[in-house]
Amino acid sequence: MTDNDAMRHDVIVIGAGLAGLYMLHKLRQTGRRAIVIEAGSDVGGTWYWNRYPGARCDVESLDYQYTFSDALQREWTWSERFARQDEILAYINHVADRFDLRRDIVFDTRVTRARFVEAAAEWEVEADDGSRHVAPFLIAATGALSLPQTPPLPGIEDFKGDVYHTGRWPHDGVDFTARRVAVVGTGSSGIQAIPNIAAQAERLYVFQRTPNFSLPARNAPLTEQQVEERRRNFADIARSNKASPSGLYRPPSDVATRSALDVPAEQRAADYEKWWDRGGTLLMRTYTDLLINADSNRTATEFAQRKIRDMVERPDVADKLTPHYHIGTKRICLDSGYYETFNRPNVTLVDVNEDPISTITGDAIVTAGRTCQVDAIVFATGYDAMTGPLLAMDITGRGGRTMREAWSDGPRTYLGLSIAGFPNLFVVAGPGSPSVLANVILSIEQHVDWIADCLDHMRDRGFETIEASPDAQDAWVEHVNEVAQATLYPRTKSWYSGSNIAGKPEIFMPYVGGLGRYTAHCADVARDGYAGFVLS
């Protein structure tokens, strides 16, 4: 590529989701000309694509919002404890309009290649519409869960009915009334969609590979008092959320202070019952050690297993729906009536471990034991998480080394922000940062602010390039791994470690050390003159 016909910018941002939008706003505030390149037709990222029935956030609305603008929080009113996808998308559109962001975003355009040109110290970017862009800095705000994966089931190309993926849902919705439907996959998306599809469809087959723990959301409208109280205390709560491990609010009186094993069994049962009744993911924070001590975790796991047996009428179905891994080590799901859905006469659970899918015909999914006639198949089969969206682009750094080569044994980053050999490339909420293990909006804001400060530092001191040193990167990768190994997370196969994708190297990708601790460390790195980075 020559850069003769390329458009020049100060910064190129890929993606107009929550990360890309705030990055753009911040870049403008610091006097930079940025362009955002977005594959979708509008803003929103994951909330633009995920329009399946029942799609909601599993973080409480009052926590799931930007904190950078007091005026923004004052003028936006959330209606429910857990916001629906359309309300979140409306909020994101409001942000785009309010800060006049759209004029620097090109939509319907997918970045296909990015190459660092060493002689010029700049990135050349190509998109699928043939456009070319050049800038000294490239920022990947591509999201952790934006590359859907559909399993290559034999015969799928022969299927004559409709095929959907929860992560690419049609914009005008789907009416399943009087239709026979299959849902493949029982992660967060499947668990939210299944009760809604079951309520419409004539017949629903759910194909499950791994049962999942799901907690009752107990969603409800927010009261005026709740909204006003958060508004009044917004800055203080945001500050304390940012310093906390999860980035989620919990009043001091509700913060766990002891191990599950330090509590008599009766008291423990009462504690779990209380948090189960309060809804959301609060149950996982009943005690301090549920994700680090297997014996403590077992008490919560057994509690949740009993709840499933209480909700599901047929014991054989309840058995199939009961997970046997440490609760919380796979992303916990939130639901509204998921387990009870299997009591409906029009719903059949197919455990593909016992009864694997052998083929798909024109009008059926055929397993070893049955033929399920269906008019539509919904894949709720998840994503090539965290690394997938980056590796889907052809990214080349110093010396012609591609990111696919650099990450052939799994992702390697410094702070989840930067990759050795890829100067002036930043990743927002990338592998090696808290990202999806904390309130992701706060993870995004912290990265965006850090990147903007770093660019100011470079401008003020006349530096052209910044990149992670290989030693600092090795030490960070080792640290991320060490911290993960001290928890129960790596004991369970999940998309956190890439084990949902055949052939993907298994490495626990997010940083489990907590948002507050990570933020403090990043601040120290900056204060020490960007320790671990090479600036030139």
Ligand code: N01
């Ligand atoms: O994807 P998943 P998701 N045959 O990977 C199964 C966020 N999110 O879209 O577990 C049969 O969790 C797979 O089985 P297994 C949230 O962070 C948030 O549901 O790999 N089944 C699994 O059951 C979440 O964690 C919200 O054995 C197959 C399912 O498909 C993340 O996105 C809502 C299969 C995929 O589950 C991803 O969630 C939605 C096959 N060949 C999503 N291949 C909220 O905020 C895969 N599966 C509430």
